[in-house]
Amino acid sequence: MRSARLVPVEPDDADAVVTLRGAAFGYGDRAVLTDVDLTIHSGEIVAIVGPNGSGKSTLMKGVLGLNERVAGTVTLFGVDSNEFHDRARLGYVPQRHTLSASVRATAEEIVATGRLSRIGWLGRLRATDRQIVARSLEVVGLADRAATEVSTLSGGQQRRVLIARALAGQPDVLIMDEPTAGVDAANQHVLADVLARLVERDVTMVIVTHELGALERLLTRIVVIDGGRIRFDGTPQEYAHARDRVHHDHDSHHHDLELDGHRPSLGPGPLDVTHPDGGRP
Amino acid sequence: MIDLLTVDFMQRALIAALLVGTVAPMVGIFLVQRRLSLIGDGMGHVALAGVAIGLVTGAAPVLTALVAAVVAAVVIELLRTRGRTNGDVALAVIFYGGIAGGVVIISKSPDGTPANLMKYLFGSILTTQRSDLYVFAGLAVLIAVTTWALRPRLFAVANDEEYARAVGIPVLPLNIVLAVLTATTVVVAMRVVGLLLISALMIVPNAASQLFARSFSSGLRWAIAFGLVSSVGGVALSYPLDTPSGGTIVLLAVALFVVTAIITSVVARTGSRRHEVAETHAHEHGVECGHPAVTHGDHVDYVHDGHLHAAHEGHYDEHGVHHAHPEPGDARAEPAGTRPGPTTGSRP
Numbered sequence: 001m002r003s004a005r006l007v008p009v010e011p012d013d014a015d016a017v018v019t020l021r022g023a024a025f026g027y028g029d030r031a032v033l034t035d036v037d038l039t040i041h042s043g044e045i046v047a048i049v050g051p052n053g054s055g056k057s058t059l060m061k062g063v064l065g066l067n068e069r070v071a072g073t074v075t076l077f078g079v080d081s082n083e084f085h086d087r088a089r090l091g092y093v094p095q096r097h098t099l100s101a102s103v104r105a106t107a108e109e110i111v112a113t114g115r116l117s118r119i120g121w122l123g124r125l126r127a128t129d130r131q132i133v134a135r136s137l138e139v140v141g142l143a144d145r146a147a148t149e150v151s152t153l154s155g156g157q158q159r160r161v162l163i164a165r166a167l168a169g170q171p172d173v174l175i176m177d178e179p180t181a182g183v184d185a186a187n188q189h190v191l192a193d194v195l196a197r198l199v200e201r202d203v204t205m206v207i208v209t210h211e212l213g214a215l216e217r218l219l220t221r222i223v224v225i226d227g228g229r230i231r232f233d234g235t236p237q238e239y240a241h242a243r244d245r246v247h248h249d250h251d252s253h254h255h256d257l258e259l260d261g262h263r264p265s266l267g268p269g270p271l272d273v274t275h276p277d278g279g280r281p
Numbered sequence: 282m283i284d285l286l287t288v289d290f291m292q293r294a295l296i297a298a299l300l301v302g303t304v305a306p307m308v309g310i311f312l313v314q315r316r317l318s319l320i321g322d323g324m325g326h327v328a329l330a331g332v333a334i335g336l337v338t339g340a341a342p343v344l345t346a347l348v349a350a351v352v353a354a355v356v357i358e359l360l361r362t363r364g365r366t367n368g369d370v371a372l373a374v375i376f377y378g379g380i381a382g383g384v385v386i387i388s389k390s391p392d393g394t395p396a397n398l399m400k401y402l403f404g405s406i407l408t409t410q411r412s413d414l415y416v417f418a419g420l421a422v423l424i425a426v427t428t429w430a431l432r433p434r435l436f437a438v439a440n441d442e443e444y445a446r447a448v449g450i451p452v453l454p455l456n457i458v459l460a461v462l463t464a465t466t467v468v469v470a471m472r473v474v475g476l477l478l479i480s481a482l483m484i485v486p487n488a489a490s491q492l493f494a495r496s497f498s499s500g501l502r503w504a505i506a507f508g509l510v511s512s513v514g515g516v517a518l519s520y521p522l523d524t525p526s527g528g529t530i531v532l533l534a535v536a537l538f539v540v541t542a543i544i545t546s547v548v549a550r551t552g553s554r555r556h557e558v559a560e561t562h563a564h565e566h567g568v569e570c571g572h573p574a575v576t577h578g579d580h581v582d583y584v585h586d587g588h589l590h591a592a593h594e595g596h597y598d599e600h601g602v603h604h605a606h607p608e609p610g611d612a613r614a615e616p617a618g619t620r621p622g623p624t625t626g627s628r629p
């Protein structure tokens with residue numbers, strides 16, 4: 001009922017980046033998200049979609065160790081998350097509408113903090129580290145704004161600074177929280193181009209989002225979360241198929257946002273246990 | 282100025298001012314960044330209790346103040362992380378408990394005159410002892426070295442605590458270190474600035490430098506410069522004016538802030554008249570945008586419909602009409618890319 005993924009996943013996958021087994025996450029013993037079985041492999045571009053409050057951010061923060069795991073196991077790169085200390089391998093791009101405005105800082109200074117997890121406790125950035133920082137800014141198309149104060153950049157540019165910060169840590173997977181939220185359409189395309197460039201470089205990505213939008217063309221897999229559970233897990237083709245079926249059943253709304261944003265789940269059918277929204281016209 | 286330097290207590294007060302003026306803004310910038318501008322004030326309150334215990338027991342007030350402030354710093358930081366809703370109230374209890382305890386205990390000590398209390402609260406150039414100076418110098422070096430060594434990490438944690446935690450930077454230890462640095466700065470500053478005013482010297486120079494700084498490092502450098510000018514200047518002025526040194530230092534820092542605010546707003550107004558923002562287009566100029574890049578003075582412009590676009594903050598500035606300068610002897614073979622084409626911002 002939970003997952004549309006047909007191929008059973010081997011427990012000791014060599015290329016598994018993140019493996020969740022019966023995992024439940026929440027805050028202070030209260031689980032927001034329960035019963036999650038999910039394996040993300042190296043090279044996958046996975047979107048985790050669901051409406052606000054569905055539990056998708058809870059899932060992401062659980063993987064990052066930012067909230068409490070109530071049950072189950074989390075395995076990162078084949079190591080149990082309790083014993084996993086090389087957190088720099090997880091490149092986190094948080095959702096921030098604005099970068100810190102309390103003190104001035106340049107894009108380069110922000111991106112350089114992403115490099116710290118790769119150098120020792122008292123180490124300073126060396127020439128090679130500075131090169132990596134410069135290259136990260138280049139990849140996101142902000143090389144000419146390295147010395148620009150970040151609060152003067154546009155929302156989309158600030159989002160790309162945060163992506164560059166994650167890239168500076170040379171992570172094995174990028175975990176992004178709503179990279180397109182609050183970014184206008186033109187800048188969403190610039191952002192999608194940047195991510196496409198990363199796809200070419202074989203960067204594994206997990207993108208948490210409430211709308212697929214400009215990112216849809218990049219994805220290899222879509223996971224739908226709603227009501228604290230995984231409701232769908234499959235390829236974009238399978239997702240489109242499931243979506244068509246919902247549209248067919250309702251024969252009315254042809255709007256992505258309707259499906260992903262407002263309805264509590266995908267709609268009636270084999271993917272759903274209940275359909276609380278059945279009374280809708 | 283010459284006779285200022287020959288007076289014994291003035292020498293000591295000026296050296297103490299030099300130390301405080303340097304380290305207070307260094308620590309303060311991280312407090313500003315973490316939006317904890319008032320925490321130093323609270324630590325000053327608790328340090329007063331430490332001073333009082335020192336006066337009553339006959340121990341050196343500087344050392345007892347240091348112990349009290351450092352213990353309070355660690356407790357405060359732990360409360361801030363653990364307690365979610367009542368942390369704020371708990372801090373208030375500690376701070377006011379500290380200052381109330383300090384005032385009551387001092388009144389029972391042999392030196393417990395109101396004048397003596399005023400010196401600790403608002404600073405005095407007369408109180409810096411020779412033995413204090415060695416302790417202050419040692420502590421100031423410790424603060425400066427620790428802050429410099431940990432600066433990238435303190436910046437990362439204050440900039441984005443959640444991200445720092447996600448990538449495995451030790452957030453709580455670094456926050457505790459910052460709290461202890463703050464407490465130590467409070468103690469170094471207690472003689473010349475006073476326990477009620479020390480927080481101002483950590484914050485106000487940073488507030489002034491943030492008005493015009495364009496990077497974290499330039500903001501920090503200017504804050505130290507402002508801190509030095511106000512602390513040394515304040516001590517020097519308080520002698521001829523016969524005023525409490527702490528109040529004089531802080532008024533000087535506030536004056537610097539006001540003057541900086543006026544200058545930056547005037548400069549901003551004249552500056553915005555001089556620069557012209559280019560029309561917006563959906564893409565960003567870069568290697569792949571298809572618009573030829575040309576060097577224009579100290580920077581690179583992109584030729585967009587015959588106009589030069591230069592990256593500025595979140596937009597592009599209009600840098601005038603582009604005149605193609607063909608290579609000498611190559612006038613006819615102008616590369617196709619540099620010819621202003623009819624591509625109205627469309628992506629290639």
